[in-house]
Amino acid sequence: MRIVTSDQMKQIEKAAALSGLSYYDMMENAGAAAVQSILRKINTNQKRILVYTGKGNNGGDGFVAARLLCNAGANVKVILVDGEPRTEDAITNINLVRTLNIEVFDLIKDIDKITVLLQNVDIIVDAIYGTGFLGELRQNAKQAAQQINTAIAAVFALDLPSGINADNGELSEDAVFADFTIAFDSLKPAHFVYPAAEHCGVIECADIGIAPQCHDYIDLSFYHITEEQVFTNIPQRPVNSNKGSFGKLLNISSSFGMTGAGRLSVLGAQRVGTGLVTLAAPRSVIAIHAAALTEAVFLPLSENDKGSISKEAIPQIADKLKEASACLIGCGISNNEDTAAVTEFIIKNAKCPLLIDADGINALCRNINVLYEAKAPVVLTPHPAEMARLLGISTAQLLVRKVELGREFAVKYRVVLVLKGANTLIFTPEGTTLVNTTGNSGLAKGGSGDILAGMIAGFMAQGIPAEQSAECGVYLHGKAADLCAARLSKTSMMPSELLEDLCILFLEHGR
Numbered sequence: 001m002r003i004v005t006s007d008q009m010k011q012i013e014k015a016a017a018l019s020g021l022s023y024y025d026m027m028e029n030a031g032a033a034a035v036q037s038i039l040r041k042i043n044t045n046q047k048r049i050l051v052y053t054g055k056g057n058n059g060g061d062g063f064v065a066a067r068l069l070c071n072a073g074a075n076v077k078v079i080l081v082d083g084e085p086r087t088e089d090a091i092t093n094i095n096l097v098r099t100l101n102i103e104v105f106d107l108i109k110d111i112d113k114i115t116v117l118l119q120n121v122d123i124i125v126d127a128i129y130g131t132g133f134l135g136e137l138r139q140n141a142k143q144a145a146q147q148i149n150t151a152i153a154a155v156f157a158l159d160l161p162s163g164i165n166a167d168n169g170e171l172s173e174d175a176v177f178a179d180f181t182i183a184f185d186s187l188k189p190a191h192f193v194y195p196a197a198e199h200c201g202v203i204e205c206a207d208i209g210i211a212p213q214c215h216d217y218i219d220l221s222f223y224h225i226t227e228e229q230v231f232t233n234i235p236q237r238p239v240n241s242n243k244g245s246f247g248k249l250l251n252i253s254s255s256f257g258m259t260g261a262g263r264l265s266v267l268g269a270q271r272v273g274t275g276l277v278t279l280a281a282p283r284s285v286i287a288i289h290a291a292a293l294t295e296a297v298f299l300p301l302s303e304n305d306k307g308s309i310s311k312e313a314i315p316q317i318a319d320k321l322k323e324a325s326a327c328l329i330g331c332g333i334s335n336n337e338d339t340a341a342v343t344e345f346i347i348k349n350a351k352c353p354l355l356i357d358a359d360g361i362n363a364l365c366r367n368i369n370v371l372y373e374a375k376a377p378v379v380l381t382p383h384p385a386e387m388a389r390l391l392g393i394s395t396a397q398l399l400v401r402k403v404e405l406g407r408e409f410a411v412k413y414r415v416v417l418v419l420k421g422a423n424t425l426i427f428t429p430e431g432t433t434l435v436n437t438t439g440n441s442g443l444a445k446g447g448s449g450d451i452l453a454g455m456i457a458g459f460m461a462q463g464i465p466a467e468q469s470a471e472c473g474v475y476l477h478g479k480a481a482d483l484c485a486a487r488l489s490k491t492s493m494m495p496s497e498l499l500e501d502l503c504i505l506f507l508e509h510g511r
């Protein structure tokens with residue numbers, strides 16, 4: 001599945017044009033592909049269809065669709081949202097529409113007629129804006145989008161629902177909600193990034209005749225994580241191996257009242273095959289863990305009067321850190337001066353890859369620049385509220401710009417950033433973005449994140465590079481959750497139960 005930005009799409013179209021497929025033909029093919037998609041779902045004969053068109057090439061695709069739908073027996077009307085089209089191919093195509101005697105209305109001048117048409121419409125085609133859209137919908141387009149969003153009709157968006165920035169999913173107020181989106185040639189980041197993805201409905205990617213080689217020179221920066229890629233990152237377990245072959249994870253997690261987080265993160269690491277997991281936790285909670293985690297070993301740490309790790313534990317941790325092949329800190333450690341000091345110490349001193357989760361991330365808020373002092377690869381796994389705290393902004397402010405802000409952060413601090421949520425995004429220090437589409441709302445329960453942190457750290461402990469470990473962890477965590485929801489329901493599944501389904505996934509892939 002290829003995901004390209006609007007600039008990259010322009011380069012692809014240019015390569016296609018140079019290889020002999022004209023822009024006019026691409027527009028014809030795009031409109032035709034959209035109509036084919038509509039016809040596969042709805043018998044359009046005698047159906048009342050409104051095609052809302054903008055002044056650019058997305059509007060041009062809309063004129064092609066209007067003509068072909070009319071030829072297919074539908075009762076089609078075209079609405080010009082921003083006046084007459086401005087691009088050459090779109091102008092040619094509106095002229096063809098007019099020769100068929102399809103009525104063309106102006107959104108403002110013909111508002112009374114449009115209001116009547118909207119009472120009885122079966123299908124709406126949204127061809128106002130595609131990849132050329134930036135910023136906010138202006139008054140006309142907003143009014144059109146409101147009409148589309150309140151009409152009782154099936155809405156098909158061409159390339160993208162109007163009002164969405166293709167490259168990062170930033171949404172304008174009143175952006176169109178589509179039931180179906182027909183993306184042209186390649187998918188765009190906005191098709192994957194929530195909440196924009198919710199506006200797209202069911203997404204199809206249509207071939208518009210661009211030859212495969214026209215895509216060859218594009219340097220992609222946004223990837224979809226696939227199962228095939230995930231399993232190429234996970235080696236077979238050699239026959240002649242021992243626990244030392246599969247890494248040692250030092251997991252500094254849990255505190256009084258939050259032992260579950262420690263336990264779940266240990267299980268996550270164990271279930272991805274880690275050789276040995278040491279849980280370093282406040283002395284007073286070790287007995288609780290020892291009763292539940294029969295395969296782990298424990299490092300009882302000095303604790304403060306709140307039942308969380310104290311600064312005094314640093315020498316003990318330092319000793320153990322020397323032997324570890326990866327370190328995880330943060331699941332349920334609590335957020336106070338002591339845990340912040342321990343987190344800082346680990347970041348400055350760990351020579352093995354490090355995963356910082358939950359309260360480890362909260363600790364970082366006190367001094368984010370400590371990340372520049374890390375000696376080994378660092379992975380951060382915030383949920384949106386933790387990420388917003390790190391950036392000193394509100395969660396709402398983060399969510400409207402999460403692709404830009406996540407990318408900037410990972411590049412600036414040279415970390416792998418796993419921004420969790422529906423369609424988790426992974427940002428790399430090199431500026432690449434990966435999107436994961438496994439997982440479901442059954443994961444929206446306390447404990448899911450702890451398992452994920454353990455899984456990623458477990459892969460890191462086995463020597464899989466940080467970025468690939470994040471990719472494997474996020475994908476498999478979501479995929480296992482999908483299998484778990486299929487057998488136990490999204491509502492009732494418990495995060496820990498997805499570990500059973502993880503076993504099935506490894507089995508299926510001969511691991």
Ligand SMILES: NC(=O)C1=CN([C@@H]2O[C@H](COP(=O)(O)OP(=O)(O)OC[C@H]3O[C@@H](n4cnc5c(N)ncnc54)[C@H](O)[C@@H]3O)[C@@H](O)[C@H]2O)[C@@H](O)CC1
Pocket residue numbers: 013023024026027028030031054055056057058059061087089128129130131132133134135136137138141158159160184208
């Ligand atoms: N011939 C071509 O180049 C092809 C283009 N295609 C279609 O063309 C689309 C891209 O076309 P364009 O680049 O012309 O752009 P769009 O048609 O997506 O929209 C851009 C137009 O809207 C204006 N605009 C941008 N933001 C605005 C805002 N906030 N308020 C009001 N106006 C705004 C721009 O100035 C421009 O006139 C694709 O999404 C696809 O649907 C496809 O037909 C394939 C071939």
Ligand SMILES: Nc1ncnc2c1ncn2[C@@H]1O[C@H](COP(=O)(O)OP(=O)(O)O)[C@@H](O)[C@H]1O
Pocket residue numbers: 358382383420421422423424438439440441442443444445446447448449450451452477
């Ligand atoms: N609606 C959802 N769809 C898909 N995945 C989700 C959804 N809600 C939560 N998740 C996943 O569940 C995990 C929750 O992590 P987090 O919020 O840290 O929870 P906790 O720390 O309480 O376990 C993340 O991996 C996140 O991506």
Ligand SMILES: [K+]
Pocket residue numbers: 058126127128129130157158159160161162
């Ligand atoms: K559109």
